[in-house]
Amino acid sequence: MDYKNLLVEIADGIALVKINRPQALNALNRETLLDLQQAMKEVEGRKDVRAVILTGEGEKAFVAGADIAEMKAMNPAEALAFSRLGHEALGMIENLTKPVIAAVNGYALGGGLEIALACDFIYASEKAKLGVPEVTLGIFPGFGGTQRLPRLIGKGRAKELIFTGKTVDANEARNLGIVNKVFPPDKLMEEVTKTARTIAQNGPVAVSMAKGAVNAGYDEGREEGEAIEMTAWGNSFATHDQKEGMGAFLEKRKPLFKGE
Numbered sequence: 001m002d003y004k005n006l007l008v009e010i011a012d013g014i015a016l017v018k019i020n021r022p023q024a025l026n027a028l029n030r031e032t033l034l035d036l037q038q039a040m041k042e043v044e045g046r047k048d049v050r051a052v053i054l055t056g057e058g059e060k061a062f063v064a065g066a067d068i069a070e071m072k073a074m075n076p077a078e079a080l081a082f083s084r085l086g087h088e089a090l091g092m093i094e095n096l097t098k099p100v101i102a103a104v105n106g107y108a109l110g111g112g113l114e115i116a117l118a119c120d121f122i123y124a125s126e127k128a129k130l131g132v133p134e135v136t137l138g139i140f141p142g143f144g145g146t147q148r149l150p151r152l153i154g155k156g157r158a159k160e161l162i163f164t165g166k167t168v169d170a171n172e173a174r175n176l177g178i179v180n181k182v183f184p185p186d187k188l189m190e191e192v193t194k195t196a197r198t199i200a201q202n203g204p205v206a207v208s209m210a211k212g213a214v215n216a217g218y219d220e221g222r223e224e225g226e227a228i229e230m231t232a233w234g235n236s237f238a239t240h241d242q243k244e245g246m247g248a249f250l251e252k253r254k255p256l257f258k259g260e
């Protein structure tokens, strides 16, 4: 499928989704958010896709935020609709039944950090800079940052970042728990791909069920999460992959998962 502001390459079970507006440091305008929604629908429907990597085109930025030029003249109703569009697009990433890894290759600011937070986890390049500088523009995070960031790193640390608008480097972001791992810039994609491959070799239904259970407990509370875990775990025994995975272990061979 063709996108205006995205590059999507699918190979070996992995979809590489690149936000492609390097002239604006990959800033998220409406068109790009609609592209992202479409791309999530495309990868959701592709049975051969077992893991997704989200990154930014070019040397400098993952995503430098929502598009300030497009937002400047918005009235409150238009701003609400834009925020809703952002929430919907990021929600589709968060709720995709396949794992999504953010490869933060440069600036991840404002909506750029917020989109990375909607992914399942983040790997970053040593030259990445992350933050939510919206208050320096007279607004505040509007693509889920006020909700996802405190859940990830705690209320006090999230408020400090949101209220000061300060950016942190990749190592500080790792110390805060925003980023899982940091790599030299020329190693980032290799390492992200390695992890995506490891995930893609595992039982896709199991990975998907695990993602759903973690998300449910995180957002809805422990009781809800435990109920979802138990139900999904029971259902996993109805899959070919469970029979194949356990059979392969007992027969001392590699499993051949089908994702069903």
Ligand code: CAA
Pocket (backbone or CB within 6 Å): 023, 024, 025, 027, 064, 065, 066, 067, 068, 069, 086, 107, 109, 110, 111, 112, 114, 133, 134, 137, 140, 141, 142, 143
């Ligand atoms: N929106 C629109 N255009 C952007 C942009 C953004 N968020 N970020 C960068 N650009 C554009 C610049 O306007 C510039 O365009 P021109 O060449 O046409 O002038 C081009 O990208 C290159 O940027 P800079 O010249 O500024 O590059 P730099 O190296 O000097 O600085 C930067 C890099 C520190 C990331 C700086 O571009 C910057 O501060 N960008 C804005 C970051 C920001 O405030 N993000 C939050 C946006 S609000 C938001 O995201 C709302 C929300 O909650 C969803």
